[in-house]
Amino acid sequence: MRAIAVERGDSQPRLIEKPRPEPGPGEALVRTLRVGIDGTDFEVIDGNHGGFPADSDHQVLGHEAVGVVEASNDTDLEEGQLVVPTVRRPPNTANEFFRRGEPDMAPPDQCLERGIDGAHGYMADYFTSPEAFLVPVPAAFEATGILIEPMSNTEKALEHASASRSAFDWQRDAALVLGNGPLGLLTLARLQSEFDRTYCLGRRDRPDPTIDLIERLGATYVDSRETPVTDVPTAYEPMDLVYEATGYAKHAFDTIDALEQNGVGVLLGLPGDDAFDVEGGRLHRSLVQGNKALVGSVNSHVTHFETACETLSALPDWFGDALVTDVFEPAAVDDAFSRSPDRIKTVIEFGSR
Ligand code: NDP
Ligand code: ZN
Known part of the structure; x- marks a missing residue:
């Protein structure tokens, strides 16, 4: 599958090929529709924020994603359901913050962040995730679901x-x-x-x-x-x-x-x-x-994603289109990651429903 990643020693994101991930027990396979780019991605690329996953020579970018459940595996998710993944994951074993359902309150050394710190992100054709970190969202969020994580x-x-x-x-x-x-x-x-x-x-x-x-x-x-x-x-x-x-x-x-x-x-x-x-x-x-x-305040968790859906639904119809100024295919990775003052939010589109 296609993925957008930074390789160790490189300072540019590139389109790479890598195997499609296999969902483990309690995980679903998600087909990625869109992934947003934000200031944090540039900090990650520049090596000023986060770090590579251990034992990996590259890091797949992206933490603002929307996708569709491709294989529900042994989860209760429905295939075809639109979902938005949360960002934080437990390091090796779940600690008290994850057990309480408050990973956003964990100190940096007690969590990984997908696409940012120690874990691959969502800029790929497919990703897997435990069900607890996938927030089901209404079908109307196919295009604007990437705004749910930042909101x-x-x-x-x-x-x-x-x-x-x-x-x-x-x-x-x-x-x-x-x-x-x-x-x-x-x-x-x-x-x-x-x-x-x-x-x-x-x-x-x-x-x-x-x-x-x-x-x-x-x-x-x-x-x-x-x-x-x-x-x-x-x-x-x-x-x-x-x-x-x-x-x-x-x-x-x-x-x-x-x-x-x-x-x-x-x-x-x-x-x-x-x-x-x-x-x-x-x-x-x-x-x-x-x-x-x-x-x-840093990061957020499931209830904040749910509230963000309600907030975004209540915004004026024109707002999402005015904010998302640029949509690129994965192959246009160089264009997508160049900065320009006439751009506000840039999105990479991996597919549609
Ligand atoms: P951007 O870098 O895209 O936006 C920052 C904006 O602030 C730019 O428009 C910039 O203007 C403006 N700015 C910077 N310095 C000044 C200044 N001195 N006076 C006026 N304007 C200024 O980042 P994002 O919007 O994506 O995120 C904002 C910040 O929040 C970043 O630092 C990011 O890392 C952080 N962040 C934190 C999160 C959290 O959970 N705590 C979550 C997400 C982001 P210009 O473009 O003209 O240079
Ligand atoms: Zn972000």
């Missing part, structure tokens, strides 16, 4: 942010998303129904498809070159929620300044080891006197 990360992050504000009457007037990449834009769409006013921060000139999308959603575009995050409260308004999806490390601290009294900042980005000075005393005081919270 599930947002569902988890917002669940944790809301939980941190659950002890009092948290006002949801204004929200700011930092970052106009796919994750930021998905989140911005999700926040429209919950907040009266929404903003999204980027660093692009017009015309730009992400700015068009931000404005079409009814949100305000904030250019970080003119209005740094710390100036947002005076230039616009203080925020009840800030969602960081830039991976720019200073934004974690700038978020504290952008928050309204009693607001919460949720951090998703995965920066490198950047070092810089912060006004620690002033920010500490602001957190305390402002009853503010900062929450970090």
Whole structure:
């Protein structure tokens, strides 16, 4: 079968041939329809995130997939059912996080991540998975099912942010998303129904498809070159929620300044080891006197995938088409992994139903 993989010592993903996987006990065989590409894939290719599966000279990429059950094997899944796989898997034996059904809460050394860290991903004609990690989704998600995994990360992050504000009457007037990449834009769409006013921060000139999308959603575009995050409260308004999806490390601290009294900042980005000075005393005081919270969040699990399906179903019809700007066949791997400002979300299509 075809697969898109990075080989050890190489810095480019390539189309390779490898044997179709055999499902083990409790696993189904899934025929892949589509796989999304995101910022994490580029970090994996560059060797800045995750790592190769042990004993493998290559890593199959891809963690945002949708497929159809080809062989249910001994699972309760129906053949022909559309499914979306979760990302995390137990290392050798299941640990307490997997036993509790909370693999998203496991530390990095107690889980593998398919397509990212220590396990092959889904960019191949077929993959196998235990039933517990395959989320059945409605047939309408054939094209947009690749958005369920990234939206599930947002569902988890917002669940944790809301939980941190659950002890009092948290006002949801204004929200700011930092970052106009796919994750930021998905989140911005999700926040429209919950907040009266929404903003999204980027660093692009017009015309730009992400700015068009931000404005079409009814949100305000904030250019970080003119209005740094710390100036947002005076230039616009203080925020009840800030969602960081830039991976720019200073934004974690700038978020504290952008928050309204009693607001919460949720951090998703995965920066490198950047070092810089912060006004620690002033920010500490602001957190305390402002009853503010900062929450970090990574990954997601089955319930978040299910909520993500509901969220995506409620978004405007045009949104999925506007976000997924490019669809490539596996053979066009070089094109698919080149970056360009007129692209938002790129997808590789392995097949259709
Ligand atoms: P992208 O890299 O596609 O998007 C990041 C966006 O942030 C880009 O549009 C970039 O702008 C913008 N940006 C970066 N720095 C600045 C800045 N200083 N001012 C304004 N805009 C800025 O990534 P994704 O959308 O896929 O993901 C966002 C982040 O979240 C990444 O760090 C990713 O690793 C992480 N992530 C975390 C997950 C989790 O579970 N915690 C899950 C998925 C992703 P431009 O394009 O113009 O450079
Ligand atoms: Zn992702």
